[in-house]
Amino acid sequence: xxxxxxxxxxxxxxxxxxxxxxxxxxxxxxxxxxxxxxxxxxxxxxxxxxxxxxxxxxxxxxxxxxxxxxxxxxxxxxxxxxxxxxxxxxxxxxxxxxxxxxxxxxxxxxxxxxxxxxxxxxxxxxxxxxxxxxxxxxxxxxxxxxxxxxxxxxxxxxxxxxxxxxxxxxxxxxxxxxxxxxxxxxxxxxxxxxxxxxxxxxxxxxxxxxxxxxxxxxxxxxxxxxxxxxxxxxxxxxxxxxxxxxxxxxxxxxxxxxxxxxxxxxxxxxxxxxxxxxxxxxxxxxxxxxxxxxxxxxxxxxxxxxxxxxxxxxxxxxxxxxxxxxxxxxxxxxxxxxxxxxxxxxxxxxxxxxxxxxxxxxxxxxxxxxxxxxxxxxxxxxxxxxxxxxxxxxxxxxxxxxxxxxxxxxxxxxxxxxxxxxxxxxxxxxxxxxxx
Numbered sequence: 001x002x003x004x005x006x007x008x009x010x011x012x013x014x015x016x017x018x019x020x021x022x023x024x025x026x027x028x029x030x031x032x033x034x035x036x037x038x039x040x041x042x043x044x045x046x047x048x049x050x051x052x053x054x055x056x057x058x059x060x061x062x063x064x065x066x067x068x069x070x071x072x073x074x075x076x077x078x079x080x081x082x083x084x085x086x087x088x089x090x091x092x093x094x095x096x097x098x099x100x101x102x103x104x105x106x107x108x109x110x111x112x113x114x115x116x117x118x119x120x121x122x123x124x125x126x127x128x129x130x131x132x133x134x135x136x137x138x139x140x141x142x143x144x145x146x147x148x149x150x151x152x153x154x155x156x157x158x159x160x161x162x163x164x165x166x167x168x169x170x171x172x173x174x175x176x177x178x179x180x181x182x183x184x185x186x187x188x189x190x191x192x193x194x195x196x197x198x199x200x201x202x203x204x205x206x207x208x209x210x211x212x213x214x215x216x217x218x219x220x221x222x223x224x225x226x227x228x229x230x231x232x233x234x235x236x237x238x239x240x241x242x243x244x245x246x247x248x249x250x251x252x253x254x255x256x257x258x259x260x261x262x263x264x265x266x267x268x269x270x271x272x273x274x275x276x277x278x279x280x281x282x283x284x285x286x287x288x289x290x291x292x293x294x295x296x297x298x299x300x301x302x303x304x305x306x307x308x309x310x311x312x313x314x315x316x317x318x319x320x321x322x323x324x325x326x327x328x329x330x331x332x333x334x335x336x337x338x339x340x341x342x343x344x345x346x347x348x349x350x351x352x353x354x355x356x357x358x359x360x361x362x363x364x365x366x367x368x369x370x371x372x373x374x375x376x377x378x379x380x381x382x383x384x385x386x387x388x389x390x391x392x393x394x395x396x397x398x399x400x401x402x403x404x405x406x407x408x409x410x411x412x413x414x415x416x417x418x419x420x421x422x423x424x425x426x427x428x429x430x431x432x433x434x435x436x
Contacts, residue, residue, distance in 0.1 A: 351393025
């Protein structure tokens, strides 16, 4: 007769246990994070607030900024049901703040039934340093004289830690590399393809808070017009060379059209890839004095605007960004200076190719080789034999394509072959870097 009572008690017990589990299933407040969580901040870069509550979901968030006696409500928001994560940028723009410490207080509530339906509350406080002052730049080097298409070096110091610094010239940025004495060394170029009005370099420095300094420095750049040349593409050349490039454009069968695509599209792809090697450069000079000039005869100057003809008809126009040097067939190729090999393989229009990093973003390129005697990662010395000349890639005969690349941009190698130019424009400035 007592069986129904026992069953009822058992059911009630289960209900109580289930209710307790449900009530206590979420007793933790939301997780709160802020980026940056410490250190310098400014009105230039917003803070990134992230809230997470995977158990019950978020309900409310309030953010308060405190500096001295000043309290400012930065953000307040009721969040809809189902909000398990919430991200919000917190801007300090337009707020009058003093340079110095400030506090960000974040309070967030969830939708748990804990605390008799009031839910859980999370609280976090972040101490930051407000900084509205841009970095100070002190230029140590002098006489920054460049020829268009050529290179320059500037040595300078910055008064605080920076996230980005270097020379900006129109839309091109040349990063600087910090040396052991704390100074920065920046190799930069006057791009061959800019109009003279845009050849205005500026030093850039951005600190941890996002404050940026953009300043000029004494310089002089000699504008140069491109040399011009006409190149005749024969049917014999097309028949001999274009089958090697069919793999890049399998849908194109006409040999002339393959050449045009190689000369335009593959050339651009190869030049774009040069930018990728910049990340592998050493932050200090690896070269020693002037670069060795390959033996042989120059075919045409750096940055020659070539117009291509086929059967008397103009088919393309491209700028040749290197120096072609002809000597004996399969002649020895030596490293123009000391450095580390970053590429030693087939490389598009350059055929069998070697690229050597010399530090500070400066690299040398050796194209159209018949064989390669080094591998990526090898350290090579100035004058060390690394290959033999050939006619691989987009070459009509045995020769060496020699190029110098600065931060992915081809520059005039002739300057770097000149001992006096290197001594006056490069080595004299490197001496400003204090010995460790």
